[in-house]
Amino acid sequence: MSLVTEILDRLTGIAVVKAQLDITAEEVRKMGDWLLDIEKRVIRLESGVPLGAPATARRPRLTGKPAK
16 A cells, blocks of 8 residues: 555656646746847837837847747
């Protein structure tokens, strides 16, 4: 019986780690979105375009989110 209990305890531990990994992955995705927004703002500031101005075709384009 102790072998079965030990196996179940290990599997439960793996499930907890996987859940935490899923949460961390979602947080990393959000931070990636924030970073992309900040990069866009920096490009606007460096190019001298006012923050409220619409994007123009002459500005360098940033790549989108990385593929999942």
